[in-house]
Amino acid sequence: MRLLDAVVNARMRWTAATNLRDLRPRVDDRRIPVIVTERHVVASDQDVVSVRLAAPGGGPLPAWRPGAHLDLELPSGLLRQYSLCGDPRDTRGYRIAVRRIPGGAGSAEVHDDLGVGRALAVRGPRNAFPFAAPGHGSPAARVRFVAGGIGITPILPMMRLADALGIEWTAIYTGRARATLPFLTEVEGFGPRARVRTDDRRGLPSPAELLDGVGPDTAVYCCGPAPMVAGIAAAVRGISGVELHSERFSAPPVVDGMPFEIQLSRGGEVIGVPADRSALEMLLRRRPDQPYSCRQGFCRTCKVRVLDGEPEHRDSVLTPAERAAGDLLVCVSRCAGGRLVLDL
Template identity: 45%
Template sequence: MSDVYEAELVVERRESAAEGVLALTLRHPLGEPLPAWEPGAHVDVVLGPGLERQYSLCGDPADRGAWRIAVLREPAGRGGSAHVHEQVRQGDKVGVRGPRNHFALRPAPRYRFIAGGIGITPVLPMLAAAEAAGADWSLLYGGRTRASMAFTGELAAYGDRVTVAPQDEVGLLDLGSVLDALPGDALVYCCGPGPLLDAVEERCPAGALRVERFRAKEGPVGADGEFEVELARSGRAFTVAPGVSVLDAVRAAGVEVLYSCTEGTCGTCETDVLDGTPEHRDSVLSAEEREAGETMMICVSRCRGKKLVLDL
């Protein structure tokens, strides 16, 4: 974990990207280049003690001098977005860690992008990458109102490849127009609110779909029994009791690990599994990654058997 980039970056610019959406451009205070990233990546932004959030990078990956993020103000949220909108000013410094990417754009001849609301942020650089690669692509982009939909001005440059569909004008997104005649060699990338992602998952072939969730997916989980955990690198072993997360048990054993959301959505606590079978409860890993069982999100996932050996 020591090679994870951490720095305090300066808020160079604050600008309204849409009604209720604030875009921030971040730079290193000494002008140093920032780590390279690819479309789909996000960073952890440390806003204060106990106040850390994940935001997708939505600028130009070729620009090593600046990172752009966009923050939707959520009145019913946990306080992170309100802090950004009300407290973070131009010239302020914010702690940043990352980037990491669990939503990477895989090579394909055709892409169908579907975004809802602030879910446009990880998709935006994907469009530029697909365009540069000469791929056949289209975007279906929905939101509550046209005024609330971020970056529509930038998207206009792509012409009719982009369909902007505000709900108050056209109703719910017409997913059938994208998915019912999906070419066999196309990949679908979708980001947005949970109900949209659930609807896309129901209609899209699993192997063709990649999603990113901002909140944990609800669903049935297995038994919450106890199991053993061995930490291969630190030589410690302990029992994880019912109702206690692996993350909390690891930290109680005196081993510090990176973590953030504690909900299985950000991927910060992803840990290699050396032995045993994880019971995955995250909203990050793909079906293929879950089946392989090589990593797990220790903030929410547990063990299907009696013991896990982790690379910690």
């Protein structure tokens, strides 16, 4: 019996360890070669370009679901993340849209250098903003989509899927002016359930306006500028029975930060991190090829190993064992004092 107990206990420990390993989030780092097959300006102010990517031989690409994004390996070596905004049923092409950001090296390269026929590689797809449709994974009865500007990119496939499933849904698409709104024709093609409003005609929208008509049993999917997303999150807290799913294309502000330093390996370069900046932001200024994705502490792409120093972990995914082993997500985590020496 003692021998049997030992065998059973060993088996249970092995099973628990295996299940824990299987449940940990994985980053899909497969590199997929693609070429640019189409390119179109999709906002009349010329600042948003749509790019279609296909496999060099025209074969099928890995499947994706609404809300997913790609890591785009640009020819210069820069790595940037863009939401997939095409149709998941198109298995032979990925569509992304990129707004030109003043001073943004990645967006400038997409706009200026990615012509039709250009070869590059992508990683993914991966999804940090999945759509759980009512009746298909969500207890909600209806959906409100809220998109601000280029935030329409992950929302547009969700709208198509909700429409195809016959779900009750409405959408508000907002931006500075109609000329700045990409895919405007596609959005307006849904009819009156998709409302377009612009700041030049009606001023900045309030959370109350963007959530007008939202009540219990509603799921809100929101993507856009950080102030808009934060305002909606605050407003939703006062409405019972509402789900909130959101994504923003900028890092969250640093709260209660203290300045510290990071050092690239023992004896390597030392980089100062101000109290209101992330370690990733400062690292990218010296190492623009450093991998990253969500910038919000949940995708693990930016994970590095700490060789020395006391980390202040602010992520939501690393296990106690990983933290004890020295793992750190530089997009959100900081130093408890002084300097962190990173294995870079």
